[in-house]
Each structure stands twice: as structure tokens, then as C-alpha cells.
Amino acid sequence: QSALTQPPSASGSPGQSVTISCIGTSSDVGDYDSVSWYQQHPGKAPKLIIYEVNKRPSGVPVRFSGSKSGNTASLTVSGLQTEDEATYFCSSYEVTNILIFGGGTNLTVL
Amino acid sequence: QLRLQESGPGLVKPSETLALTCTVSGDSIRNYPSYWAWIRQPPGKGLEWIGSLFYSGSTYFNPSLKSRVTISVDTSKNHFSLSLTSVTAADTAVYYCATHGSLSLGVITFRGQGTMVTVSS
Numbered sequence: 001q002s003a004l005t006q007p008p009s010a011s012g013s014p015g016q017s018v019t020i021s022c023i024g025t026s027s028d029v030g031d032y033d034s035v036s037w038y039q040q041h042p043g044k045a046p047k048l049i050i051y052e053v054n055k056r057p058s059g060v061p062v063r064f065s066g067s068k069s070g071n072t073a074s075l076t077v078s079g080l081q082t083e084d085e086a087t088y089f090c091s092s093y094e095v096t097n098i099l100i101f102g103g104g105t106n107l108t109v110l
Numbered sequence: 111q112l113r114l115q116e117s118g119p120g121l122v123k124p125s126e127t128l129a130l131t132c133t134v135s136g137d138s139i140r141n142y143p144s145y146w147a148w149i150r151q152p153p154g155k156g157l158e159w160i161g162s163l164f165y166s167g168s169t170y171f172n173p174s175l176k177s178r179v180t181i182s183v184d185t186s187k188n189h190f191s192l193s194l195t196s197v198t199a200a201d202t203a204v205y206y207c208a209t210h211g212s213l214s215l216g217v218i219t220f221r222g223q224g225t226m227v228t229v230s231s
Contacts, residue, residue: 003156032214034214034215034216034217036216036217036218038157038218038220045206045220045222045223045224046157046206046218046220047220048217048218048219048220051215051217052215052217089156089157091157091159091216091218092216093213093214093215093216096173097170097213098159098170098171098172098173099159099162099213099216099218100159101156101157101158101159102156103155103156104155104156104157
């Protein structure tokens with residue numbers, strides 16, 4: 001199995017929107033609506049912010065949204081706030097009954 | 111609310127076995143219809159799923175670790191455990207215990223703070 005591919009870094013100014021991609025294959029992202037996104041601040045455990053491609057857990061701000069097209073999933077953060085500066089990981093179910101993660105994207109709020 | 115707490119030695123010697131426990135509070139493992147999972151994160155790197163155990167006993171493992179991993183549950187102590195044999199420096203990581211529903215949806219909730227394990231002589 002291969003890890004999902006994410007850009008190592010992304011950035012935006014407060015109030016702007018930024019989109020982070022997560023590239024998989026037809027054996028994972030492309031064939032299952034099981035993409036999740038996690039936010040991790042330094043020294044903290046990851047926090048689920050998007051599940052099943054585009055669903056938000058209770059308490060997650062609406063400025064976080066998810067989508068998928070083919071083998072690529074995306075996380076969009078609209079109206080960037082300073083507290084959004086963190087590392088974001090995507091994950092997906094893979095056809096051989098395993099869970100795989102992306103390498104993570106460090107989001108900087110300029 | 112369900113809470114998890116990882117515990118175990120912070121230092122393990124190469125070639126030995128890493129053993130961690132995740133203590134569950136707020137509900138009973140026996141009655142909670144969930145997968146109990148272990149995930150790790152080497153320093154400065156990404157997340158790696160180690161494996162999951164369904165409360166009824168089914169287990170699933172990362173193929174790259176499967177030959178060295180055991181995940182078990184002790185309902186009498188309301189905890190589940192991770193055993194990783196023949197460790198090397200590459201196994202140095204923060205280890206998290208977590209829960210998730212259906213494996214095919216993979217919605218992981220990290221309910222513990224994680225525990226750092228260093229493999230070194």
C-alpha cells in the first residue's frame with residue numbers, strides 16, 4: 001500500500017481561502033467515500049475535522065469543507081484564522097482492508 | 111464521554127518487545143461497538159495506522175507491521191494493548207490509541223494524548 005500524497009506546505013493570509021490536496025488511487029480515495037481530514041497542532045493529538053469526504057463533526061467550524069474528484073480529495077479552509085495554523089493529514093480506507101494516511105501538510109497563516 | 115489513556119515504558123531496547131496499554135474510561139469496552147486502534151507518528155513525520163481490533167475480536171493490521179504486531183483486549187480491566195516485537199530505531203514514535211467505527215469508513219477519533227516511545231540501547 002502507498003501513502004496518500006499531500007503537498008508538504010501551504011499558506012494563506014487571514015481571511016483568505018486555502019485548499020490542500022490529497023492524491024490517492026482507484027484502490028482508495030477514488031473508490032471509497034471514506035476520506036477523513038485531521039488537524040494537528042504541535043504537541044497535540046490529531047483532531048478529526050472532516051469525515052466521509054465532506055461531513056463535519058459537531059463543533060468544527062463551517063469554514064472547513066471537504067470534497068473529492070476522482071482519485072483526489074481536497075480540504076478547503078475559508079476565511080483563514082490564525083488558529084488554523086497547524087498540520088493537516090488526510091486518510092482513506094484502502095481496498096485491502098487497511099487505513100492509509102497522507103504525509104501531512106503544514107499550513108501557515110501569514 | 112469516552113476517554114482513552116496510553117501507558118507503557120518510554121524507552122525500549124533494540125530487538126526487544128514494545129508493550130503499551132490503552133485504558134478506557136467513560137464506558138465499557140465490552141459494550142462499546144467500536145474498533146480499538148493503534149496509530150503512531152515518528153518524530154517530525156506523518157501518521158501510520160498500526161492496526162485495529164473490533165470489540166467482537168476481529169483484527170486488521172498494517173501489512174508492513176503485521177508480522178510483529180499483536181493487539182488484544184482485556185475486558186476485565188477495560189483496556190486494550192499493543193505488542194510490537196523486534197523493535198528498531200525506526201519504531202521510535204508517539205503511539206496513539208483511538209477508536210473508529212466501520213473500517214471501511216475509517217473515521218478515527220483520537221481520544222488519547224499519545225505516549226512517546228524511544229527505541230535505544
